[in-house]
Amino acid sequence: MRCPSCGNIESKVVDSRPSEDGTAIRRRRECLDCGRRFTTYERLGDNPLIVIKTDGSSEAYDRQKLMRGLLTACAKRPISPEQIASLIDSIETELRNASRNEIRSKELGDMALARLAKLDDVAYVRFASVYKDFQNVEEFASALEGLRL
Ligand SMILES: [Zn+2]
Known part of the structure; x- marks a missing residue:
């Protein structure tokens, strides 16, 4: 997951919960480089x-x-x-x-x-x-x- 601010690919997950429709996981991530927080949706069907x-x-x-x-x-x-x-x-x-x-x-x-x-x-x-x-x-x-x- 690439940081939208600095492009660093290392982030940690600070919060994780199912999306409203239950088909994906919504994760709040924090960039390990610049500290920017961003949200990703990872569909369960991807893997x-x-x-x-x-x-x-x-x-x-x-x-x-x-x-x-x-x-x-x-x-x-x-x-x-x-x-x-x-x-x-x-x-x-x-x-x-x-x-x-x-x-x-x-x-x-x-x-x-x-x-x-x-x-x-x-x-x-x-x-x-x-x-x-x-x-x-x-x-x-x-x-x-x-x-x-
Ligand atoms: Zn960053």
Whole structure:
């Protein structure tokens, strides 16, 4: 992203949020050279991410689908939609920074879980019950033990 003032290509992201229509990420950037702040819109479709499902099939990463899953897990919990959006931004940023273009659905779920665990224990367990296909009570119990209840 080139600074509109001095042309320097190095900038840091100072704020990041989905655009109003949800198809792009709006980032506020600050030039590392001259300090000028500017806004960029990065369309999610520019660098498509493929999600590989447990049965081996794949599908395009769908932010809205992840959002729906997280909203369901967070229903009636003290978590705002903005917190969920920034949780997803954080996952997308990590994947982007790692130049990942594919990810296993389980890994994506684990990334969401690691972040949910810091937000809300109940939402974590709800989401875990969907994403990790618990085989038995012991597995479920050991997931619970991972929480600081
Ligand atoms: Zn600059």
